[in-house]
Amino acid sequence: MSSDGSNDGEHRTSYTTAGAGYTRDARYITTRITRDGEDGYPVEPGRYRLVAARACPWANRTLIVRRLLGLEDALSVGLPGPTHDDRSWTFDLDPDGVDPVLGIHFLRDAYLRRDPGYPLGITVPAIVEVSSGAVVTNDFAQITLDFSTEWTDYHREGAPDLLPAAHRDEMDQVMRRIYTEVNNGVYRCGFAGSQESYDEAYDRLWTALDWLEERLTSQRYLVGDTITEADVRLFTTLARFDPVYHGHFKCNRQKLTELPALWAYARDLFQTPGFGDTIDFEQIKQHYYVVHHDVNPTGIVPKGPNLAGWLTPHHREQLGGRPFGDGTPPGPVRDGERVTAGHSPLA
Template sequence: MSYVADSSASDGEFNRDTDYITTRITADGRDGYPVEAGRYRLVVARACPWANRTIIVRRLLGLEDALSIGFCGPTHDERSWTFDLDPDAVDPVLGIHYLRDAYDKRVPDYPKGVTVPAIVEVETGQVVTNDFAQITLDFSTEWSAHHREGAPQLYPEPLRDEIDEVAQRIYTEVNNGVYRCGFAGSQRAYERAYDRLFTALDWLEDRLADQRYLVGDTITEADVRLFTTLARFDPVYHGHFKCNRSKLSEMPALWAYARDLFQTPGFGDTTDFVQIKQHYYIVHSDINPTGVVPKGPDLSNWLSPHGREALGGRPFGDGTAPGPTREGERVPEAHSAG
């Protein structure tokens, strides 16, 4: 997510800039960056849905020892995400306040949006990649030597075509669809985006009515990609982005599915509702010029029984749940549901 990587077309339709730094970190190092424990730092912001995916996948696969993590604060200015949560507002490993510094080291006067997630090479201080869609796939496929024992198969080879197909529709129509509503520059563009979004949500509601997960009988990359948007739907997108045909809590299958994932280790314990609301309502001053952050909604219902076990499925397949969240990486209790 970025402060300038988004723009609106002349007809008022929101268009996302998808020109990322696509260098990959791979097992064979073919792009010059081999997978190596301790060499890189994953920089995220809990507020950002695209970054939240990487936090979830890193935790599910058990990459904590191989790949350190740095957390930016929930807000930023026109220049960059910043490490406001750290002592003296400086990342303790990279030694920088502005994430832009790591982008400028890779590309002097980096001309595009400073986005999270980003993976930074610690020794050089340079961003290696900010290609969020590829990062999590590579965690599953290229970083396998560093997976924990019992790590789930989030991108199993026999299901990759279906996962890719479902994930692509989720990206265009849901993940980006809420932004297309929120940043529409005309009534016509907004209504068109609104209709596209809820057509896709209705499709997902039908798909999840009789199957526990999106693809196969275990959690996959597709579920991770949908979850981070669903978690933000009622607290932010329903009101702030005018996605208000219905709340998530009024879509029975999707709501039960979202609670099922939220209550699964790796999902709810990486979701910070306070930072999520702070980011959208403070940073998007063109939409919310007062900067007032809403007090609601009540989040305790995220912990209510979901009943999805009756559909079968095994969350982690032949693997196991991740252990407790590491010290220093935990969401404050007051920032979660309950």
């Protein structure tokens, strides 16, 4: 998520021409934290801190994967508040508004430690080296892949395989379409600068959602019979669909609750340890409706929707599948990382 309230609130954006379609700026700090430390940053427990706002779907991915793999002891987490000004994400939820490990109020400070002239947006998720206070990477797509492949020495016993080799080619194809048409598609609708660009974005989004509805009618998970990275990537958009994207971003052909397979699939994942226990619906709404001044100039945050349905039976187990494959569910959420009481049906 970018710190610039005039853009999408998630990542830096640009517009092809005034009043035209939305194009996401995909330039990131692509340094990687790897087992061999090829980029100068080897995997080491306690060396880094993940900064991930609960409001952000891209950051939410990292919170889910970190929890599923059991990386809590190896990689601490800092949680900025849901809103920010034009300068940066801020640690408003911590005592005195300062992250207790990094000692900063503005996430921007960690970016400037890396590059005093840093020219791009201040985004989450970001991984910061604790000793230097500098951002190592904010490449959100690569971060979760590296959690699965480079941090294996620190996975919990029973951690699932989120990138099964037998399905990797199919996963990559599915994830690519989910990213372009759904994860990013809702933003193309919400930040369209003309009726023509909005209509095109809307049609693309719903073509993809219809494809997913059909795919998930006959299989429990997106690829194979276990939860994979592809499910994580789709889930964070679905969790935000009715509270935000349906109205705020005008993605309003149907609500998620009106799509039988996708709604049951989303509930199935939400009720799976590691997914719903990372979702803070209040922070999600506060971010989108307060920060996006151009879309919602009044800053009024809606009270709805009713969230009780997230805990209703989904019956997806009838399709078979093994959520964690040969692994096991993660344990209880760690102290200090629980969603605020009242902000979720699980809280």
